[in-house]
Amino acid sequence: MTTTLPGSATALDEHRERNADRAAIEAIEKRIADAGVEYIYYQAVTVTGRVIGKVVPAEHLLRNVEKGVHMHRTVMADFQVDRAGNLLGGGTQAAEFTALPDLDTFAVLPWDTSVARFFCRLYEPEHRLEIGGQPLTTDVRGNLLRLHKDFTARTGLELRSGCEPEMTWTGPGLEARHRPDDSPAYRVDLLEQSRPIYQKVISYAKALGFTMIEGDYEDPGQIELNWMFDHADLTADRLITYRQICRQVGRELGVKPSFMPKPATGMMGNGCHHNLSLWRGDENVLAEPGRRELHLTDIGMHALGGILTHAAASMAVMGPTVNSYKRYWDSGQFAPSQINWGMDNKTCTVRLSANGRLEFKLPDAMVNPYLSHAILLGAISDGLDNRIDPGAAQQGSSYDSRARFAPLPLNLGEALDSFSADRVVKDALGPELVELYYDYKADEWARFCGVVTDWEHMMYSEDTP
Structure with missing residues (x-):
């Protein structure tokens, strides 16, 4: 049963109205009963991509779909304290926020069916004057949902994406035995060695609604498992869920999954390429129906122009850690070295593939997908609005040429400078989210710059006289 909301209704009121859908609630109650669910995680995602939340006994479902759960707002910055001792995101006296579940994200965890989960959207608590019930501005997931909805309303287009999450697995029995001068990439024998891992990951992902499509072995311990592309919001949710799945499989098998962007010097980096397309209904508007040769429509060219124009400024999000930039320095390892595009050219920042999608190669395995997709929507909008020309496609290797766009930042400090200068x-993120993300990452960079590393000991500890 639904009610009519007053004209002064807040975003929180509107969400509660959606959650009053009796048919949807009854369907969830049936799934809870059928699976024997006893506990439910009400979860959200922080600026760094960490999953946070609360566990509640399942019998409180009706209360929680209306009231939600509450958490301290500094959790959105992982409760991180900066070098000066300040708690990022508002300090200890900051108000809590309300986390209200999206009913369509309910899922039973396949590794323990007594537990289920919701993704939540976050709101200012109702008692706060003037802003009570409004969206929490540092909610990365809620920001993407709102931004994408507005983009579609304005352009009639929908951003669809698919991610390629590379990661490294280490542990007993996973040592990759191959000649030093011989790549282990695509070796079925090494896939077979990793069979317990990919079987569990794929089976859990399928149980959680993924359409798993293919996977391969790429470098020592590096496995990539892919699923079907979809609406960008769903892809972001699935990437977060995929990481949770991998952590669970690691616990079960006694091995260690890592999304660290550059595990070691000379090894392939762990990327998370975003494959992008724009749809109007059932039509991908990046390509013209019936044309077989590689090409982009005018819409596709302008969208690409926006992506490339803002690529340098996006790097603080696409490569969000100090370690991320080791991946770009090690040229020849399929990571971009400059900002450009090409026709099926794997050395470029953006590759136009044979199936009419733009493969954006800057994001790495620790990217926050809600932030990356929000920035891509902003860049695409700018490209469409201003008909930005991406220039001619790169011919040959990118490692031997110059691009027409801003240079690729070579460390997190440079990336943050570019990020803070791009309107x-x-x-695309909003001032409060930008401030919180910048403060968190600037502190991370400052901490790194103040740490003495093993490399410095190797170089300098006995170098003089």
Whole structure:
């Protein structure tokens, strides 16, 4: 049963109205009963991509779909304290926020069917004058949902994406035995060695609604498992869920999954390429129906122009850690070295593939997908609005040429400078989220710059006289 909301209804009121859908609630109650669910995680995602939340006994479902759960807002920055001792995101006296579940994200965890989960959207608590019930501005997931909805309303287009999450697995029995001068990539024998891992990951992902499509072995311990592309919001949720699945499989098998972007010097980095397409209904508007040769429509060219124009400024999100930039320095390892595009050219930042999608290669395995997709929507909008020309496609290797766009930042400090100077990128996230993300990452960079590393000991500890 639904009610009519007053004209002064807040975003929180509207969400509660959606959650009053009796048919949807009864369907969830049936799934809870059928699976024997006893506990439910009400979860959200922080600026760094960490999953946070609360566990509640399942019998409180009706209360929680209306009231939600509450958490301290500094959790959105992982309760991180900066070098000066300040708690990022508002300090200890900051108000809590309300986390209200999206009913369509309910899922039973396949590794323990007594537990289920919801993704939540976050709101200011109702008692806060003037802003009570409004969306929490540092909610990365809620921001992407709102931004994408507005983009579709304005353009009639939908961003669809598929991610390629590379990661490294280490542990007993996973040592990759191959000649030093011989790549282990695509070796079925090494896939077979990893069979317990990919079987569990794929089976759990399928149980959680993924359409798993293919996977391969790429470098020592590096496995990539892919699923079907979809609406960008769903892809972001699935990437977060995929990481949770991998952590669970690691616990079960006694091995260690890592999304660290550059595990070791000379090894392939762990990327998370975003494969992008724009759809109007059932039509991908990046390509013209019936044309077989590689090409982009005008819409596709302008969208690409926006992506490339703002790529340097997006790097603080696409490569979000100090370690991320080791992946770009090690040229020849399929990571971009400059900002450009090409026709099925794997050395470029953006590759136009044979199936009419743009493969954006800057994001790495620790990217926050809600932030990356929000920035891509902002960049694409700017490209469409201003008909930005991406220039001619790169011919040959990118490692031997110059691009027409801003240079690729070579460390997190440079990336943060570019990030803070780009209006389009900042508008896609909003001022409060930009401030929180910048403060968190600037502190991370400062901490790294103040740490003495093993490399420095190797170089300098006995170098003089």
